[in-house]
Amino acid sequence: GMAQALGPDTPFTAIAGSEIFSLEMSRTEALTQAFRRSIGVRIKEETEIIEGEVVEIQIDRPATGTGTKVGKLTLKTTEMETIYDLGAKMIEALSKEKVQAGDVITIDKATGKISKLGRSFTRARDYDAMGAQTKFVQCPDGELQKRREVVHTVSLHEIDVINSRTQGFLALFSGDTGEIKPEVREQINAKVAEWREEGKAEVIPGVLFIDEVHMLDIESFSFLNRALESDMAPVLIMATNRGITRIRGTAHRSPHGLPLDLLDRLLIIATAPYGDKETRQILKIRCEEEDVEMTEDAYAVLTRIGLETSLRYAMQLITAASLVARKRK
Known part of the structure; x- marks a missing residue:
């Protein structure tokens, strides 16, 4: 419910207090990763794209069957029409996307990525077998080449994982991130600070929710105390159902099983039982x-x-x- 109320752009991480105890990873590393998952970075970048309706694709294949293919692509908007020469890689990308005359496409000039937006409305009456998912769009207007601002929202943890090793992005999907060196994190923090000054990026402090917080031990609490003082710390919400109980790792008893110096910094919200x-x-x-x-x-x-x-x-x-x-x- 809390994650829904915050919206999709605000990073929200929920963990249980017992989750951080592992043989593979230290407790401070697990908490650091949870903290950095809860800090988002909104990165803005301007890309040059070519957007238009495909009028014609001509591909010349060598008679021998071997050698490079060459071709021409004719694109148009409501105001202009241009012919582009195609290399072997672009021909391959076009055939992979199954682009044909009448499709409205965008080509990212920096990466060469082709995206199919749909079929042009002018081809809607053509006799053609089309699936239910076929989308009809207007023929683009204005210039063929445009500048577009793209916004990517990623968490600091995702940037850490990608930069921590070669092919680090694969670890994002497998979840096998391991311990990340503090040097890597320092470099990333410096880079993000630089992007903030240049106006390229914006830091979004999210929410870290720790359930059963009484399960954490004294070392974890001292780490949380320090981590909350950093300038990019997320909002920390803790939940517990204990009264006065022993702090794990010590012989002291305190309210909710939290050290008093941390408890003084918290706003306690008592929840009533459901009626x-x-x-x-x-x-x-x-x-x-x-x-x-x-x-x-x-x-x-x-x-x-x-x-x-x-x-x-x-x-x-x-x-x-x-x-x-x-x-x-």
């Missing part, structure tokens, strides 16, 4: 998600169970009760 109305509403949403129909009596019974025991227990009963009811029918 009859809220429990009923949550169970109703859960029933819709699980595609289960319930009578008013069943809602009343489940709400009572949820209030007497726990909401989690009542939610687990939905599927079981639905199967029993179906069997009885």
